[in-house]
Amino acid sequence: MHAEIVVLPGDGIGPEVTAAAAAVLRTVGQRYRHRFDLHEHAIGGAAIDAHGDPLPEKTLAACRNADAVLLGAVGGPQWSDPQAKVRPEQGLLALRKALGLYANLRPVRPHPATLGAAPIKPHLLAGVDLLVVRELTGGIYFGDKTRDADGASDVCRYSVAEVERVVRRACVLARQRRGHVTSVDKANVLETSRLWREVATRVARDEFSDVTIEHQLVDSMAMHLLSKPRAFDVVVTENMFGDILTDEASMLAGSMGLLPSASLGDGRVGLYEPIHGSAPDIAGRGIANPCGAILSAAMLLRHSLGLELEAGCVERAVSAALEDGILTRDLAPERGVGTVRFAAEVIERIGADCHVAELRD
Ligand SMILES: NC(=O)C1=CN([C@@H]2O[C@H](COP(=O)(O)OP(=O)(O)OC[C@H]3O[C@@H](n4cnc5c(N)ncnc54)[C@H](O)[C@@H]3O)[C@@H](O)[C@H]2O)C=CC1
Ligand SMILES: CC(C)CC(=O)C(=O)O
Ligand SMILES: [Mg+2]
Numbered sequence: 015m016h017a018e019i020v021v022l023p024g025d026g027i028g029p030e031v032t033a034a035a036a037a038v039l040r041t042v043g044q045r046y047r048h049r050f051d052l053h054e055h056a057i058g059g060a061a062i063d064a065h066g067d068p069l070p071e072k073t074l075a076a077c078r079n080a081d082a083v084l085l086g087a088v089g090g091p092q093w094s095d096p097q098a099k100v101r102p103e104q105g106l107l108a109l110r111k112a113l114g115l116y117a118n119l120r121p122v123r124p125h126p127a128t129l130g131a132a133p134i135k136p137h138l139l140a141g142v143d144l145l146v147v148r149e150l151t152g153g154i155y156f157g158d159k160t161r162d163a164d165g166a167s168d169v170c171r172y173s174v175a176e177v178e179r180v181v182r183r184a185c186v187l188a189r190q191r192r193g194h195v196t197s198v199d200k201a202n203v204l205e206t207s208r209l210w211r212e213v214a215t216r217v218a219r220d221e222f223s224d225v226t227i228e229h230q231l232v233d234s235m236a237m238h239l240l241s242k243p244r245a246f247d248v249v250v251t252e253n254m255f256g257d258i259l260t261d262e263a264s265m266l267a268g269s270m271g272l273l274p275s276a277s278l279g280d281g282r283v284g285l286y287e288p289i290h291g292s293a294p295d296i297a298g299r300g301i302a303n304p305c306g307a308i309l310s311a312a313m314l315l316r317h318s319l320g321l322e323l324e325a326g327c328v329e330r331a332v333s334a335a336l337e338d339g340i341l342t343r344d345l346a347p348e349r350g351v352g353t354v355r356f357a358a359e360v361i362e363r364i365g366a367d368c369h370v371a372e373l374r375d
Contacts, residue, residue: 016049017319020080022073022109025059025093025102026292027302028086031271034304034357035084035311038364042315042324045365053080057109058088058102058292068105074112077283082318083113084311085287090294111151114279116176117183118148119313120260120289121274122243124267127336131268131345134240142266144246145191147184148256150277152176153206155253172206172252177213183278184250185222191247195227198235198251198259210252232259239263260289269344271303274310276317284318286310300352303342308332308360331363 021036023029036052043050055073062068068088077083088102123143129136149172157169181197188195197214199207211229218227230238232255238245239259243266251259264270270290277285288306296302309332316325340359343350351359 015319015321017051017081018079019050019052019314020073020076020083021052021054022057022077022083022085023054023060024057024086024088024106024292025090026087026294026297027290028058028088028292030086030297030300030302030353031288031304031307032084032086034353034360035307037357038308038328038361039084039311039314041361041364042321042328046321046324046327048321048324057085057105059090059093061105062093062100062102066100068100068102069108069112074109077109077113077285080283082314083109083283083285084307084314085109085285086307087288087290087292089292090297107155110277110285111156113277113283113285114151114281115277115285116149116151117180117278118150118256119187119276119278119317120146120148120256120263122146122260122263122266125272125333125336127333127339128268128272128341128345131341133265134243138241138243139266140244142243144243144263145187145248146256146260146263147180147187147248147250148260149176149180149250149252150256151253151279153253170204170206170254172209174209174213177210178217179280181214181217181250182221184248185218185225185227188225188248189222193225194247195225196235196246196249197227197229198232198249198255199229200232200255201229202231206252214250235259236262239266264289269303269342270306271342271344272305272309274306274308274313276310276313278317284314286314286318300354301343301350302353303344304353304357305332305336305342308357327364327367328360330367331360331365334363334366335359 154170201207273289312325312328315321
């Protein structure tokens, strides 16, 4: 197949991890005879520096015309002045909104080889396999923001239609898994959460009789996620709660560097990015964990290009590298390898168990 893939490296460790994921995509293209054309464009702080705009027109146009978009991360202290008129993060929020990517899929499946790095008892982690579906284009991140001499405000708003579509997406995904959805809100306090709970209850009851739904308040969910993570299958929640709960969930896997994501809408283009940020504290040192970015590339192969078998090859190559004890420094501080070496070890293992002829038969 032929696919146009836009790569948005962004800031901090973004360029380091996207280089690793792009190398993996090129390898998949060569081994399985696909033509993947990768084109880099600017976003975030790098785009502010080069063009004065965190999401230049040219970048947005390229994303709209692509088959899929792979992104690293945006942001950093040099663009974080409270007085700044434009911020890198605005570029990413605007891109998600412009492409209508309302469902952010964040799978959490701790690998046995990284359990030792997780600050949670290993017996609680065996068999954990959950999928957080985070609403991505509504809520408090997108509401009006005001500031005056006395204070500031951020408006949180959800429409019925916004809740319906993301809950539907979560229920469809649950059907393909273990058939259980946990909807997370703060319905004891927030009006948007009372709406969320009503709509989620109705959608599940009226449209998905084969899916069970339960409701959890976000504060106790933060606790349950660590004390009984095996209890969850699909977790659906609003934008900010999903952002926070998935950083927490990365500790089930062992590092922020491990978790991938896919952002999908009803349109053609999907956006794929690790869940972590630009990690300024380790940027430029060649030690970032590229797993989240590489596994995001696997999600790109699956969800945007329909290449399920190739996606599986990449996921198994990452697993095989971890099983063979190849770990980055976030997981093995004393003996960990760098970003480039980890990517090379994954690339070496791609296709070890899956040759082109088998894939095409
Ligand atoms: N999607 C995006 O582009 C996101 C951007 N950000 C931005 O990133 C900047 C830094 O934010 P932080 O709060 O520090 O969050 P962060 O996710 O960048 O880093 C949190 C901690 O995790 C570590 N870490 C993250 N990714 C890693 C990886 N791949 N390998 C090894 N260690 C890793 C970092 O070294 C740091 O100690 C901010 O400007 C923030 O706005 C934050 C989250 C998401
Ligand atoms: C706009 C981003 C910085 C928000 C975030 O932390 C994320 O999407 O994970
Ligand atoms: Mg986040």
